[in-house]
Amino acid sequence: MKVLIFTASTGGGHKRAAAAIEAKIREISPETEVSVVDGMRAIGRFYNKSVCTGYYIMATKTPEFYGQLYKITDRQELAARAVMKSNENMSRKLLEVISKHAPDVIIICHAFIGNMVSRLKAKGKLTTKTILLITDYDAHRTYISPNIDAFVIPQPQMKQKLVETFGVDENKIYALGIPTLDRFTEKADRAEICARERLNPDKPTVLLMAGSFGVTGVLKFYQQLVRSEADIQMIVITGRNIRLFDHFQRKIEALDSKSSTKLLYFVDNVEDYMHVSDLIVTKPGGLTVTESIACELPMAIYSAFPGQERENAEFLVSQNAAILIEKDVGAAQIVALLNSPERLQKMRESCRNMAQPNAAEHIFRLAVQLCSPKQLPESAAE
Numbered sequence: 001m002k003v004l005i006f007t008a009s010t011g012g013g014h015k016r017a018a019a020a021i022e023a024k025i026r027e028i029s030p031e032t033e034v035s036v037v038d039g040m041r042a043i044g045r046f047y048n049k050s051v052c053t054g055y056y057i058m059a060t061k062t063p064e065f066y067g068q069l070y071k072i073t074d075r076q077e078l079a080a081r082a083v084m085k086s087n088e089n090m091s092r093k094l095l096e097v098i099s100k101h102a103p104d105v106i107i108i109c110h111a112f113i114g115n116m117v118s119r120l121k122a123k124g125k126l127t128t129k130t131i132l133l134i135t136d137y138d139a140h141r142t143y144i145s146p147n148i149d150a151f152v153i154p155q156p157q158m159k160q161k162l163v164e165t166f167g168v169d170e171n172k173i174y175a176l177g178i179p180t181l182d183r184f185t186e187k188a189d190r191a192e193i194c195a196r197e198r199l200n201p202d203k204p205t206v207l208l209m210a211g212s213f214g215v216t217g218v219l220k221f222y223q224q225l226v227r228s229e230a231d232i233q234m235i236v237i238t239g240r241n242i243r244l245f246d247h248f249q250r251k252i253e254a255l256d257s258k259s260s261t262k263l264l265y266f267v268d269n270v271e272d273y274m275h276v277s278d279l280i281v282t283k284p285g286g287l288t289v290t291e292s293i294a295c296e297l298p299m300a301i302y303s304a305f306p307g308q309e310r311e312n313a314e315f316l317v318s319q320n321a322a323i324l325i326e327k328d329v330g331a332a333q334i335v336a337l338l339n340s341p342e343r344l345q346k347m348r349e350s351c352r353n354m355a356q357p358n359a360a361e362h363i364f365r366l367a368v369q370l371c372s373p374k375q376l377p378e379s380a381a382e
Helices: 013-028 039-043 045-061 063-075 077-085 088-101 111-122 156-164 190-197 215-227 242-255 270-276 286-294 308-318 330-338 341-354 359-371
Strands: 002-007 033-038 105-108 129-133 150-152 205-209 233-237 261-264 279-282 299-301 322-324
Touching (some): 013 033, 013 359, 150 359, 205 215, 215 233, 215 242, 215 330, 233 270, 279 286, 286 341, 299 330
């Protein structure tokens, strides 16, 4: 069996979802040939840069405009069709990639790629079975293409919208979850991690994923936390943002807060820091919040962009897995939550109830089922 996974660079979440499925397939089915391709990049450098850079600029520089565009294309079918129509001419190049790999099934981690594949199937140029992953906690209309064989959603609550609003056949919908690497769901030795990372296991710990925030805003927020004089330790991860890392170094020195702060640049073991933390302060990207849920880590949502981030945040709050914090009083909100262990415990339980640790395996089983029809294993059915 051959599996082709299409991902994209509009944020890191699509790639992390693809990596989780690839890793699981290689673990449980070594005989399966699996390839991961950045579909946007494969189509061409100009298209890839236009889509990825365009998304980044709109979401970060003109978020309100992006939010309005997001709403319009979600609510109005004609507007969504106009956006997706621009992808039609790109499907030819995507077909070249598909033909090269000759897969039995295609797993798609981005709406635009799903639309292109659907168009190829409509024209009779492709008969391969297809699975489209929705990697946010609300479904946008652009995810819905008529010739996709299966839609994988993060939570069962989303099914109603797909059926009633978008007209998706309920038999095509599988609430299997967003895939994460096993290391997020595996039980961790808190004492060992704290000893290795030189953290105090007895102090409340806040993980601040700062790399996706604006420099000025996140530094002010950190300053609020330090000046609250709460007896906590903070782990700050700036990602590949060297400018932000340098700013934090200077801020930590100015506030004399080195003893209470572990500052990190890019790391490849973020799950360790999630496992030892009591709360994560983060933007609500689909994969980041899913990894947090997998680690049973309550979330404090900071600065959600209009669009999918805001919808993710609203869903998480409705499920008691997160709180929304305000820029001016966010530090006080976090300190209050850390001082309420019963509330934190209930949020952990909510995360535990939402977690779908076997999502990657179940998605692969679904792929096998589509290629060799038979009754779905109970663990993989909705």
